[in-house]
Amino acid sequence: MMISRLKLSGSHIFSQRYPIIAIATFIFVLCLLPFRNRISLSGVFPSTVPLAHSKYAYCTFLSPDTQATGNSLDNEDHYFTGTRMLIYQLLHDPVTRTTSSIPVIVLVTTDVPQSTRDRLTKDGATVVEVSPLSFDWIKPGRERWMRVMDKLHVFELVEFEKILLLDTDIIILKPLDAIFDEAAADVLPNLGKAAQIHADEAPQPPTYLMAGIGDSSKAKGLNAGFVLLRPSLEIYHHYLSIAAIEGRFDGAWPEQDLWNYVHSPDGNMPWKPIPPHWTANSPTYQDYENGISSVHEKYWRCEWDQKLRAVLLKSRFEMEGYWKGIGLDHK
Template sequence: MAIKRETRVLIAGAVIITLLICLLGLRQESALGVANIHAAAKKIWAPITNATLRPPKHIVPHIPQPKERLAYVTWLSSTVSGPDRDDFDDGYFIATRILVYQLLHAPKTRTNKSIDVVVVVTPDVSESRRERLRKDGAIVRPIDFLYADNDWLRPMNGRWRDIMSKLRVWELTEYSRILMLDGDMILQRPLDGIFDDPGAKIVKTLHNVTHLDDEGMLPSQYLLASMGEIPGPDHKYPPDWDDFYQDGYGRFCAGFFLLSPSKEIFNHYKTVLNIEGRFDSILMEQNLLNYAHRWSGPMPWREIASTWNIRSVNDNDFDQGVASMHEKWWEYPVSGSVRLHDYFMSVRWQMEGYYQAIDDDSTCCPTGPLN
């Protein structure tokens, strides 16, 4: 009996020792687990505390914004391009096709953001030209002419008599922001980044400056952004107000500017248009816009980087990487540069070759499986 009791005591002791060992092991594993958790936590930039209910100051909270619809828009009228000229020999019509090609298809300059390319056309542009632009990939938007009610406008050039219809771009309210370009532009790199330029933001109309009552209501917000106009090729890169027209300080070129479509601002422009002598009509829509968006007025235009576009371009501008050049492809630039003229011509023939290949492929090749 004593032996049995002794055996039971030994067994019980062994069980107790085993339990103690197990408990000790579990505690060590638990300690290791906690250590691992703390080690992992050190990889997280902040502990879970009340302080992390708000993002740290250096992180900008994401505020959902409505999806923007952007567009590149150019204007075409037969008073500029010439209704009786052959499509293959019309400088302005070919220039419009070059611009569409460079914005949509040319590998070095095309949009990377699927931005629409729109050509607004006046009633006198033939259906054959409209169809050609559609085949080229452009969205063709017919617009009506726009004239002053009392016929007081006196443009410097007779070709500009219909150019006030460019203001109808503000009626394209399906777009939030637009880059408006004259057709005679040659690109060297993509323009998509212009919509991120600090000057490209929609801003509030000022109410602490004088506004003439006869000019109608102003919109609550607007966008008009551009750069000063350069008188000639003798300038530094990038150009600044020392290079722009000295007698036109604070004036921009209406051949290249950003806008935000708005029926309210379009109606304001129409009201100003019908006030005889309110602006100098010699440069038509450019002078109207410079008056409406004068720096001393309630809707001052804003500056964007002058590296986006240069008129009267020179070789140094080209070498430094100006994004686009306001020059006629069929003429030598004002600088007289043969190299620039050769570049313009090369882009023209690249455009012709690209579309010719597409046209040939769509007309000469069989459709469906070969037998």
């Protein structure tokens, strides 16, 4: 796994009595040095989620909700609750949980409290703190999106072949494991069109994966809330180089606008649509009745469709009941 620092304790390993252990430890440290600047993991790997044995991962991103003022349904941090709901549905809910031991990773910004991280770790997730990625020219359309460019750190998780990146307002209704086997999840070659290569951008990777569904508010555009991707340091640096160029993309929807620029249908790495049964933006109760696997909708809103809202709230109450039932319902 990616490690930013290594702490050694117990000076006895360097004593003459244990020369072999000392040499082995020294070699181990040297092997880890190339990884010292990459993102660090916090918390303990849950024994039920063996990260080292999975090719795939589920991932979400959490930053503090500046508008949250309490714990009631009207003023709690809904994105924290939504993150907990995702973890519950992906790891514990018998109806929706992974059957392939696929881990759940939560990327958190530096200002997410330790108590929040501890709760997510107890819920079964692996919590990864990510450093801020700031681009002064980018002006998000909403205050809530000020930190979403930090999501790009997901591409540094190169120990995984594929990752499904989910927003915290995704509600899961059916298992998602099979999405990694979809044709749309295949890694594709860069098309290599010379006209789509720009000298002021870092090199494009030779292969890539970017798949999802269209955004309901932008014609033909990829929605950033439900994305299948392949981690790659090459594409990570490609993204960063583009984000540093003022005006290269819109920026009101920061990471989404960046991805739609890089993965334009006319570019070298066009994004691919996944089958529509996997998720829906602006869903209705009819989508639920038709067997949709997940919906992209805020459970605390959805006033326009009371039947669907009841389904979404049920997911929240099931999560809370599960943790209360095993005596771990404290936050």
